[in-house]
Amino acid sequence: MDALGLARLQFAVTTSFHFLFVLLTLGLVTVVAVMQTRAALTDKPVHARMTRFWGRLYxxxxxxxxxxxxxxxxxxxxxxxxxxxxxxxxxxxxxxxxTLVAFFLESTFLGLWIFGWDRLGKWVHLALIWLVALTAYASAFWIMVANAFLQHPVGHEERDGVLRLVDFPALVANPLFGLAFLHVLLAALTVGGVFLTGVSAYHFIKRTAEVDFFRRSLRTGVVLTAIVTPFLIGVGFGQFPIIGEFQPGKTEDVSGAGGAGLGFMIQIGLVLFLVSWLTVPLLFRDWVVRMRFPLYLMVIGIPLPFIAAIGGWLFRELGRQPWLVYGLLRTEDALSDVSREGMLFSFIAFTAVFAVLAIADWILIARLVRRGPVDAPAPVSPLVPAL
Amino acid sequence: MEGLWVALLGLLTAGYFALAGFDYGVGLLFRFVGRDEAERTGVIRTMTPFFLGNEVWLVAAVGVLFGAFPRLEGELLSAHHGSFVTILVGLVMFTAAVQLRSHPLWDVPLVAGALIVAAGWGVLLGNVLGGPPFLWAAGLVTMFLLHGAVFLTWRLHGPLRSRAVLLARVLIAPSAAFVVAAVLLSGPVQAPTYGWAGATLVLFLLGGTWPALRRRLYLLAFLCTATTCAVPALAVFGAQAVVTTETMSHAPTLEALTWPALAVLPLVLVFQWTTWWMSRATR
Incomplete structure (x- = not known):
């Protein structure tokens, strides 16, 4: 493979890994913020314990x-x-x-939220998790604005061989932005809902003693998935006419990984929609827990929304080829002047490191999940100094 | 307008090296300062409340580089591809290990990551300046070690503090030797004034760190070494006139970015200050 192929593969691999983390981060931070809000409003210990358990996974x-x-x-x-x-x-x-508005602020707020646990007043601490959530959404917002520009460049003029910005608001008004951003957000919430459902189901399979804790978590997960998926599907299909107008041929000519990605995404979305609505009535008197077999399906289902999201992303990005900036800059013309060996080195280094990170993430989350909610005063993160 | 963005890029870069510098120093030192697992955990937890806040200064600096200096960003990063990839790999190891350290086994990526990042920045700066990369790698590692040790003298007590003071004193002379060698062995540069000014300032501050430690003015010593860590990158980029107006975005882009930047920076400073203030209150 030449330097171009390596650079493209590296981008696809690293972005896919990154997207997996982002989806769960966005989904979980919302759920944790809601849990902490209920904990602050009701003063029931179960909500505070849920905030801590799901907060650690987050x-x-x-x-x-x-x-x-x-x-x-x-x-x-x-x-x-x-x-x-x-x-x-x-x-x-x-x-x-x-990076300035979202990433910089988000990490600062999160550091303060972690460190301020049991140190700050409950309303200040609650405000911090909502600020973390809002800045996380803002992060997704601006990344999708940038991505929409690659799909359909607007707000610019070309002078002396480079693009200049002439209309910043046009970047946000880009027709390839709004629905796509909503779609990503709803996908992240679906990831959060399915994750909550699957982890809670695992504990019911293990006949947990924490019935109240995981009943609430399971219900939150199922209801969240059921509410979100119809909108997710609607916003997804709503994008086809826009794509048809601005990227003619993208949907028709799709083949290979992009086409398979689109197919998987649509099928998984429909399955999650149907299954979550079938499950809602079974929440009555914990029928779904007593029947037991749906619990196994819930655990198996955890990876599904991740697969769907990667599929959708592959369709969006591969369908843009051979353009990096649609109609203006070809991917091959944007490649850095870096040797094939240099590119191979970075490809191997980043892929190896990211694979290790993903495995470490999976092992650590699985271990925390298995341990379940513990009442020992375990800190929400190893970053917290012992009190 | 251009001046504002050059200043902002300089501030973010300086902030990153001054703050994250002690992260890497503590990462390299905590196994020596702490003798058993409990002590080591205690040592590393003096740094961890600030960790996320410190590292994101780099993210913000590169964001500004991309938005306001796009032609410099592409040029600089692709020209030093190997150095940046190495730094990033070290950064990922260090970032993950610090945040997840639940077992001494995590210390392998933690220490290795800190070393790779520190040496990687040294190699990068050496290459940009046209100086010997090995010298710069050793030099930046030494300066971060000193900064980490001084941070620990300020945040620790009792025998742990004594060990940190001893380490800091030992590290001052090699840091000064590195600065002198870096000036003597550098190639021809565009604007030597930056190099001379930077070297003089660092030597002056290193000279101030010694008496500050003797008089137990640990915070003052910390401010001295924080500045010494911030100076090399600014001096090197200044001396080679890396940041020019030709590499910058045109006026409309800079105008669009000015308000978000001016709104966010004070907020970040206030919230990061709060973290420092809170840790003082509970110490």
């Missing part, structure tokens, strides 16, 4: 996700310097806003 996932995010940020300049050179004035703007 923090572990964030810890590894942020590491993949740093690599993503550098990758544009490392391997695709032609993109910064030609379109950096326009494409760089939303990315800069993302």
């Amino acid at each position: 923090v572990v996932n964030y810890a590894l996700g942020i590491a993949t995010g740093i690599v993503m940020e550098f990758q544009f300049g490392l391997n695709w310097s032609g993109l910064s050179h030609y379109a950096g004035d326009v494409f760089g703007a939303p990315l800069a806003v993302e």
Whole structure:
């Protein structure tokens, strides 16, 4: 494989890994914020315990996700310097806003939330998790603005061989942005809902003594999935006319990994929609727990929304080829002047590190899940100093 | 307008090296300062509340680099591909290990990651300057070690503090030797004034760290070494005139980015300050 192929493969692999972390981060932070809100409003211990248990899973996932995010940020300049050179004035703007407004603030808020556990007043601490959630959404917002520009470049003019920004609001009004952003958010909430459901089901399979704790978690997960999936599917199909208008042929000519991705995404979305609505009536008197066999399906279902999201992303990005910036800059013309060996080194290094991170994430989350909610005063993160 | 963005890039870069510098130093030192697992956990937890806040200064700096200096970003990163990939691999190892350290086995990626990042920045700066990369790798590792040790003298007590003070004193002379060697062995540069000014400032601050430690003015010593860690990157980029207006975005982009940047920076400073203030209150 030549340097171009390696650089493309590296981008696909690292972004896929990064996206897996991001989906769970966005899904879980919402759920944790809701749990903490209920804990603050009701003063029932079960909600505080749920916040701590699910919060720890969230923090572990964030810890590894942020590491993949740093690599993503550098990758544009490392391997695709032609993109910064030609379109950096326009494409760089939303990315800069993302790192400044979202990433910078999000990590600062999260650090304070972790460190402020049992130190800050409950309302201040609650406000912090909502600020973390909002800045996480803002992060997704600006990343999707940047991505929409690659799909359908707007708000620019070309002068002296480089693009210049002429209309910043046009980037946000991009027809390829709004629904796609909503779609990603709803997908992340679905990931959160299915994750909550699957983990709770695992504990019922193990005949947990924490019946109240996991009943509430299971219900939250199932209801969240049931509420979100119809909108997710609606917003998904709603994008086809827009794609048809601005990227003619993308849906018709799709083949290979992109086509398979689109197919998987649609099928998994429909399955999750149907199954979650079939499960809602079974929540009555815990029928779903007593029947037992649905619990196994719930555990098996945990990876499904991840697979669907990767599939959808592959369709969106592969369907853009051979363009990096649609109609303006070809992918091959944006490649950095880096030797094939240099590219091979970074591909192997990043892929190996990301694979280890993903496995570590999976092992750590699985271990925390198996341990279940513990009442020993375990901190929400190893970052917290012992009190 | 251009001046504002150059200043912001400089501030974020300086902030990253001044703050994350002690993360890497503590990461390299905590196994020596702490003699058993309980002590080591205690040592590393002096640093961890600030960890996320410290590391994101780099993320913000690169974000500004991309948005406001796109042609420099592409040029710089792709020209030093190997160095940046190495730094990133170390950064990922270090970031993950610090946050997940639940078993001494995590210390392998933690220490290795800190070493790779510190040496990687040294190699990068050495290459940009046209100086010997090995010298710069050793030099930045030494400066981060010193900064970490001084941070620990400020945050620890009792015998742990004594060990940190001893380490810090031992590290001052090699840091100064590195600065002198770096100046003597550097190739021709565009704007030597930056190099001379930076080297003089660092030597002056290192000279101040010694008496500050003797008089137990640990916070003052910490401020000295924080500045010494921030200076090399600024001096090297300044001396080679890396940041030019030709590499910058055009006015409309800079205008669009100014308000978000001006709104966020004070917020981040306030919230990061709160973290420091809270840790002081509970110490």
